[in-house]
Amino acid sequence: MVDQVDQSHSSIALIYMGGTFGCTGQPLAPLPAAVFLPRLQQLLQHDYPALQSFVASQNIRDSSQLEPQDWLDLIRQIQALAQQGFGKILIVHGTDTLAYSAALLAEFIPHVVPQPIQLVITGSQFPLLQPDGQDLNPHSDALRNLTTAYAQLCNSLSVAQSSCWVAFDGQFWPAHTVQKIHTTNTPTFAGTCTAQLSPLPVIQPLNxxxxxxxxxxxxxxxxxxxxxxxxxxxxxxxxxxxxxxxxxxxxxxxxxxxxxxxxxxxxxxxxxxxxxxxxxxxxxxxxxxxxxxxxxxxxxxxxxxxxxxxxxxxxxxxxxxxxxxxxxxxxxxxxxxx
CATH class of the missing domain: 3.40.50.40 (Rossmann fold)
Incomplete structure (x- = not known):
């Protein structure tokens, strides 16, 4: 359940990129979006009403396999969601390169999305679902992390500039401060509660x-x-x-x-x-x-x-x-x- 959250503000879009959050089986592997997203939407529909769109990245895979082309695809996806009117986006990401994606979005998005947009990135150390892909895993941190990310977006007011945060283990930090500190357990990330770092000024438009x-x-x-x-x-x-x-x-x-x-x-x-x-x-x-x-x-x-x-x-x-x-x-x- 989501407590003490103002869910009356703008709708939130969720982007699923794979990672442990959506994994099942032994060895763990991310579920295809066509399988995982309907199940996730079913689980969240009552307690997370601000989540109005569930979409998948072009490639669902372990985040250690991500490369710059994937970040370009993600930026394009965020641009498209912004054009549809979404000012708040929750990204479910694997933990291995989560800090890289978060920092990159914090640098790029203010320059390539005209309107202010708020991003929160999360993931998990343990799969959301049991190995059968149906029931919730009672030992997982996935739903708790998603709830933290959701609350951060719901409680944030409209701002004059874009922002990007990482939400994990009941905490959230500015994206540029986050580092992964544990490979298998929690706490997974560490960050500092400083103000958002302004992106590098752009002399010429980003190519x-x-x-x-x-x-x-x-x-x-x-x-x-x-x-x-x-x-x-x-x-x-x-x-x-x-x-x-x-x-x-x-x-x-x-x-x-x-x-x-x-x-x-x-x-x-x-x-x-x-x-x-x-x-x-x-x-x-x-x-x-x-x-x-x-x-x-x-x-x-x-x-x-x-x-x-x-x-x-x-x-x-x-x-x-x-x-x-x-x-x-x-x-x-x-x-x-x-």
């Missing part, structure tokens, strides 16, 4: 057709010799990515060495964006330490307080703008990443 061809590489720093680090980074840059995200130690620290400096100079000449983030979940990057400050001298951009998922989303937004290398660097530096 959504550039989204499927994103090429972002990640380097996870380990305590290795500087020569080895340089060699590994050089291999990444030689593969011609659009951007390289370095997950460094502490507050964005990496050993300073001529070999690493040379590779970073090569990245600048190859017009590969290099952004340094941190392996630490909270606190973000700052260049207060000499071990990190030197990176800025070689054109490396700071991730600020952004998580890996939020960094991916912000880089995607930047790379979907028809800008040159210098413009992209300036755009990144001019925007706070907190």
């Amino acid at each position: 959504l057709h550039a989204l499927p061809s994103l090429n972002i590489a990640v380097y996870y720093a380990l305590p290795l010799s500087p020569e080895t680090v340089a060699q590994q980074l050089q291999s990444l840059i030689a593969s011609s990515p659009q951007a390289v995200l370095i997950l460094a130690f502490g507050a964005g620290n990496l050993p300073q060495h001529p070999a690493i400096e040379t590779v970073l100079e090569q990245a600048q000449l190859a017009e590969v964006l290099v952004v340094v983030g941190t392996q630490v979940p909270y606190g973000g990057v700052n260049f207060h330490y000499a071990a990190g400050q030197w990176l800025a001298q070689f054109g490396v951009l700071s991730a600020g307080h952004l998580s890996v998922a939020a960094l991916y989303a912000r880089l995607a937004s930047l790379l979907c703008q028809p800008l040159n290398f210098e413009q992209r660097q300036q755009q990144w530096r001019s925007c706070p990443h907190i």
Whole structure:
């Protein structure tokens, strides 16, 4: 049952993307939308009257298989629902890449949907239904998470700008702050209760057709010799990515060495964006330490307080703008990443 929820406001559309929420069987696999959505609608019809539309994404699958084309399809689906008059959308998503989808929608939707729209993304660690696909699973967190998401949408007032939230384990957080912290149990996600982060400003209209061809590489720093680090980074840059995200130690620290400096100079000449983030979940990057400050001298951009998922989303937004290398660097530096 849904308690203490104002259900008198605008209708809500639900998008089903698969994930554990709609899984059955052993091993677990998502039910096809044609099977799952009618059952879900039947279960929710009395206690969740604001849910007026149940639709499925183009591909129902485990969220670990999602790729940028899926996010383009999701954006198009949200645009279509907005054109139908839905200002509030609840998205049921697998947990593996939920934080990435949430952060990406928070970056893109304000720029590609003209009217304000409110999104809440949820999922579950345990299937909604029993293995037979009929009865509710009494041990599942699925219905509880959906109720949290539904309440967030019902209780939210009309706003002047779009917003995107993640609802899980009885809590909700701004999308850009969320990270998955447990693979199989609850609590599943952690976030911070800060204000919504404004998306990266758009100098040129986003080219959504550039989204499927994103090429972002990640380097996870380990305590290795500087020569080895340089060699590994050089291999990444030689593969011609659009951007390289370095997950460094502490507050964005990496050993300073001529070999690493040379590779970073090569990245600048190859017009590969290099952004340094941190392996630490909270606190973000700052260049207060000499071990990190030197990176800025070689054109490396700071991730600020952004998580890996939020960094991916912000880089995607930047790379979907028809800008040159210098413009992209300036755009990144001019925007706070907190």
